[in-house]
Amino acid sequence: MPDVLDHAGEMLRVTGLHAFYGESHILHGIDFGVRRGELVTLLGRNGAGRTTTLKAILGLTGKRAGSVMVNGNEAINLPTHKIAHLGVGWCPEERAIFSSLNVEENLNLPPKVRSDGMSLEEIYELFPNLWERRKSQGTRLSGGEQQMLAMARILRTGARLLLLDEITEGLAPVIVKKIGDSVRLLKERGYTIVLVEQNFRFAAGIADRHYVIEHGQVVDAITADELAASTERLNKYLGV
Amino acid sequence: MQSNDLNPTSLKMARGAEQKTRYWPWLASLAVLAVVPFGVYPTFAMELMCFALFACAFNLLLGFGGLLSFGHACFFGTAAYLTGHAIKVWGLTPELGILFGTACAAVLGVLIGVIAIRRQGIYFAMVTLALAQLVFFACLQAPFTGGEDGLQGIPKGRFLGLIDLSHTVQFGERELPLALYFFVLAITFGGYWLIWRTVNSPFGKVLKAIRENEARALSLGYRVDRYKLAAFVMSATLAGLAGATKTLVVGLASLSDVHWHMSGEVVLMTLLGGMGTLLGPVVGAVTVGVLHHELASLGSWVTVTIGGVFVVCVMLFRRGIVGEIAHRLRRTI
Amino acid sequence: MDIPLQAILSQAMLGLNNGAFYALLSLGLAVIFGMLNVVNFAHGAFYMLGAFVALLGYDYLGQWLGNADMRLSFWAALLVAPIVVGLLGVIVEKTMLQRLYKVDHLYGLLLTFGLALIFEGVFTNYFNVAGEPYNAKPEVLEGAVNLGFMFFPKYRLFSIVLSLTVCFGVWYLIERTRLGSYLRAGTENPDVTRAFGIDVPKLRTFTYFLGVALAGLAGVVAAPIYSVSPKMGSDLIIIVFAVVVIGGMGSIMGAILTGLALGLLEGLVKVFYPPLANTVIFIVMALVLLWRPAGLFGKEA
Amino acid sequence: MSNDTILETQGLGKDFRGFSAVSDVNLKVARGSIHALIGPNGAGKTTVFNLLTKFLPPTHGRVIYDGEDITSLKPADVALKGLIRSFQISAVFPNMSALDNVRVALMRTVGGAHRFWTSDKALDAYTDRAMALLGDVGLTDFAEVLAGELAYGRKRALEIATTLALEPKLMLLDEPTQGMGIEDVERVTSLIKRVAVGRTILMVEHNLKVVSTLADKITVLARGQVLSEGDYATVSNDPRVMEAYMGVSADEQAMEGAHA
Amino acid sequence: GDVVKIGILTDMSGVYASLGGKGSVAAAQMAVADFGGKVLGKPIEIVSADHQNKADIGAAKAREWFDTQGVDMVNDLLNSGVAIAVQKVGAEKKKIVIVNGAGSTALTNKECSPYGVHYAYDTYSLAKGTATALMKQGLDSWYFLTADYAFGQSLEAETTKVVGVLGGKVLGGVKHPLSSTDFSSYLLQAQNSGAKVIGLANAGGDFVNAVKQAKEFGIKQTLVGLLVFDTDVKALGLNAAQGMKFTTAYTWDLNAETRAFGNKYLAKTGSMPTMVQAAVYSSTMHYLNAVKAAGTDDPDAVMKKMRDTPINDFFAKNGKIREDGRMVHDMYLVEVKKPNESRSVWDMLKLVSTIPGEQAFKPLAGSECPLVKK
């Protein structure tokens, strides 16, 4: 990517993003940005619109309006597959492992968007369980393994901006820990990450910043250091 | 499959049923139909009624059961042949002949249903189509159907052995077969009423539920397959009734009654009129019938037109005529 | 009754010949269904179109271009017809089918049914159902080879070989290449596949092109054997549906093998009990459904 | 088998083409208790449910319910015997009103569902009972709303209401709180507590907070086999469970449980 | 009514379209024009429709014509199934139906009608002429490929009788659906039967395809078409068809009269008339004359006149309509010329022998027609 943008330093900038599913208007002007190498979370209640936000960034919703800058390029009018080629990797809520492909084919499916993606070796090193089951059909994996595969899949492509949706959903604590570790590792490696989470404790540990979404709008932003101070504010949002 | 796509208005149907039922529409339409033969060419009118019934029967399965059968002609045709045979060869009275044909259609419905309901959606369509083709060839080769020539010269006979159905009444310089007309009218209306009743019954509700979420219905303890089969057989039976009646009207049964084109036609009628609506198939049947009649001179352009209508319906007009109106008026038809 | 072995063998050969056509057609259907979830009722019509492109190219092209002795040779037709038909398919997909992926799959079936009627009707109007003979069979393929038990026309032998080659080519393309895994992924979850940077709409269009072109090819190959007529596809297609149901839609190889096997079966039935010949496939289908609802090669639903 | 055990499995097992998802599971569910089934993903919990409710045929073992062997019954028959399940993904009839969802369920218990000759006013007979049930799950105001338009948490509530309509002796709930926000979790938890009286409940749940507040007994599955069994304290202190499932000490877990 | 209406019910787009179809309509129009366009001062109108070779469609159309359009006479009817159905409607409605295209002898036997005329030819006459000729050549063992409908079956049956009577034997046969594309397996069965003659009891495209494919498989036996039209010969080409013998009621190149009509028709339509089209002209003419003679278009009167007046025109020599509705006239056995014998595109057939009417057609003795008083 051109260096000019590097000191601008923003990997993702979303401004006034509106999105619809058919008739129903879900996002009412989302604004937030993520700097290179940062990890931010999108928090909110069920149906707040976090998943939709990620989908809208990728152009997977119905109508959408506003602006989505992916490392310096306007993506709002691009078709989904072009956006992906800007270096965006998405790990969907429902994992979406392909049952018609085995683990290795699943890993090899996404075309490389940049040269410096991880090699299969590196990935297996990161997720040893996948190595054991590399020849078995995608959906035969247990929930946790499917989750790892879903993440590993996007690391290969060299995408530097990762959109991770509910990656701890319905997972056993032991696996939650594992996943947490790998996310930290990625952050160290300089990936830019947007994390959608219900599991606040999980998110708190690793995020630089938290955006709170309500009714399709960003209503608050809390940085890691002011987190301790603003717990009950957050609880209010999340309705604890 | 997303049933809500498949029959947009069925929801309003279900809700409409909760309103108290009105009787005047029935009486009104009866009154209208009673004077039709004095204006319209009666034989044509009667044929249209048979097709209307056929389409309604089909719609019971598609619109309310969510199952697209692409082989309904086989029930229509089988009943047509067997009724014809019963009346012509065994000399049964018309009502018995029709009863016999319809019963046979029901049996065939069970046989085919048992096999077909094992698959859903598109497969169901293909399976019914193929099985119907099997029936088609059976009819082609069976000794009593007269193969390509069809079963011809079927007498109208005497209703209950008393009333001569071929009796005609002089009206102007035209001969009106009123006896037959009202006989057919009665049958069609009976069939239509039965369908209306079924749709707005507990059974109808369960059918809807199954279509919405089969696994859930199953876990509630409904024997889903039995309900599907029941719906299938009922639809087949009524289709048979329509076929049987038609035989009496035109006095012959032929291969085109069992041919898959016929199955296609009835799909079109329903689609055009509006699936999942009660009146839709009737409107569709009449429209298609008239279309055929008017375009007959155009030779193969008829096929083209029919195909065109299909495409237009699917692309721009998925609710069908009545469905569209119902949607506009936001009330039950 | 005693049937001479030679009779059995020769009917088997003819059966294989039909089987090859079934395979080619059901393969196209399976590919389209797999990727687009559309039961392509117009498949028979495209098969017919393929034959007509060849016919028109040979008998009429010259007249149109005002140069009577300019003709599209059979070999050229083998290439041109599938492409022409395929492109027609592309138009259909881009203008109509594309809009139906979101709604119930049955609409795809209904649309293509309508299209089939249109194509059939138009051609019936210009070349009545009797149709016309296609006389462009190349010299080299004239005459028959002696198989010992029968004289089998060279051309039919050629048609068998060609069809099978193409079938397995397509099988390889889909099961063994990267493009294939794109296709399979796109079938299973279009949105996610797109999100990985794969142009799914284009893939769909391509798939329809491929499937339909296969039908077109089958049409060209069939043309010299059966005279070219507007209805040549419409009845065949129902048999092919049955084949596909028996084989199980999911599987490419399933479609090919089932096609061949059933053609063969049909041929043999012609020897032992002719009246059953045109129904045997449907009977088999019924039995298979009772025994394995998902079809022989289908994955459990 | 003693009368205070409502459900028992003996050597229950399921193989998927060689791969054995569940093997030799011996469960005993005590009548009137809330029994939780936990375990790492892929442990076989959903599969067990499918085996109990006959959505999958077992490859080995027997299922005994209320003293009789139901191993070879069909899903519908099992349901008729009062063994009702809810799904991991919420299951309602989207284009029917909440009220109708419940009434259709009620109709099944009372019968007459096959009647195609009577008017569907017949259903009005069930309205009062249905409203009562909707009341229990706090959906009174949503009776006329289409089930498909309900929010996620309410869908689950409705699903439970329909399940209750069948007066189940034994309810199987698969991850009733999965993917819910905190408040929904609490609503459903208290709901389950309420409906549990006089019933037996077998539930799959990853949310340990819910499990700890509800469950009388917990069975931990791992790799398709029973790893440990007992009340929350026993289980959560079992080192094997910690290692295989929590990966951390129990008390820490109890707090974190809010969302694991 | 105040006009005389003639309905040409024919196959416009089907397998037989080229035998009748628009050509039949043209022939009828020629007849009306030549008659003067008016009869008894009433204008003569022609309506036409496509029966699509489907009995139900044909019958429905005829019924509607009679009921609502006041059609007085229906002509042509290319398919036996349709013909039988329409003749029934005619009987029911007391209207005259003239069959030219269809050949089933049932029309004048079990199914015969007081208002029906079977004008051009029938399966018996074809079988008689052709089979007799071949038996003379010592081709005395037969195998049939039969189109599976009334016409085909009746053609096979009649031929079988003739062959039997002349001491030949039929080794078997196979039925194929109307308008098949692939005859190979049937032909192989025929080949395996070892019969000397393969009799093709079908017509139009079926006949042409069968002959072609027989060549493809190098089948040695004699193929004989039991119903062959000039158009079929043209489609096959003289090369493939040369030497083939068959029976016909008309071909343009028999004598001065036939040539006159043929050329006139050719000038109007661009192709020579088939025997069906020629018969449509002739029968329409006969009908109109009868109306004139009867002084009314009342069916009974006209029918009587048609029976009473013998027919002698370019088409029919010594023609007479029997009480069973059969129009008896001379038939012709012809042979396809060798390519080198042919001088023009339409010069394809040469006359072998003329079969006098009383031999050509089935004698009334043993008729199953109730109208025939014994």
Ligand SMILES: Nc1ncnc2c1ncn2[C@@H]1O[C@H](COP(=O)(O)OP(=O)(O)OP(=O)(O)O)[C@@H](O)[C@H]1O
């Ligand atoms: N395909 C869809 N069609 C219509 N509405 C949808 C669709 N998907 C989501 N919605 C609606 O959009 C809103 C936001 O959904 P979204 O999935 O973004 O919520 P969320 O913040 O991700 O919460 P969670 O994932 O925990 O359910 C919800 O009200 C939901 O009902």
Ligand SMILES: Nc1ncnc2c1ncn2[C@@H]1O[C@H](COP(=O)(O)OP(=O)(O)OP(=O)(O)O)[C@@H](O)[C@H]1O
């Ligand atoms: N139809 C199937 N074919 C093959 N393997 C299957 C099938 N269904 C489940 N499995 C495998 O069986 C194991 C148990 O699956 P199951 O869904 O019961 O796990 P679970 O305990 O419910 O996990 P989760 O908590 O994610 O729901 C998993 O490894 C899964 O991959």
Ligand SMILES: [Mg+2]
């Ligand atoms: Mg979400």
Ligand SMILES: [Mg+2]
């Ligand atoms: Mg589970």
